[in-house]
Amino acid sequence: MNIQTKRVYDPAEKIDGNRVLVDRVWPRGLSKEKVQADLWLKDAAPSTALRKWFAHDRSRWEAFKERYFAELKDQPEVLATLSELARKGPITLLFSARDARCNQAVALKAFLESILVHDGSLK
Numbered sequence: 001m002n003i004q005t006k007r008v009y010d011p012a013e014k015i016d017g018n019r020v021l022v023d024r025v026w027p028r029g030l031s032k033e034k035v036q037a038d039l040w041l042k043d044a045a046p047s048t049a050l051r052k053w054f055a056h057d058r059s060r061w062e063a064f065k066e067r068y069f070a071e072l073k074d075q076p077e078v079l080a081t082l083s084e085l086a087r088k089g090p091i092t093l094l095f096s097a098r099d100a101r102c103n104q105a106v107a108l109k110a111f112l113e114s115i116l117v118h119d120g121s122l123k
Helices: 048-054 058-073 076-088 104-115
Strands: 003-007 018-021 091-095
Touching: 003 104, 018 076, 048 058, 058 104, 076 091, 076 104, 091 104
Parallel strands: 003 091, 018 091
Antiparallel strands: none
């Protein structure tokens, strides 16, 4: 299983595999052609309330992840979609945040890796 994260503003590469946009809001100023997302999973993004509460404040990172993971557990369709994609090959979770280390795509990657067993199926 190969899951990576990438800023939506970075160029697409063949090694990206399936490119999945995991922002609730479309990235400002970018066309569909520029983003080159194979799928836009709005429901994989944190709720608007959680996103606004976090506001990319690194002091809230751990609490954000806990709250976000709780939200993800209520999204079985999203998890099934991402699990299926991960079984088929590499996936890249696209995000538009400036902070490349503390954002929903990084948290989602960690969550997926924690619930997917080696063969790519849900635990």
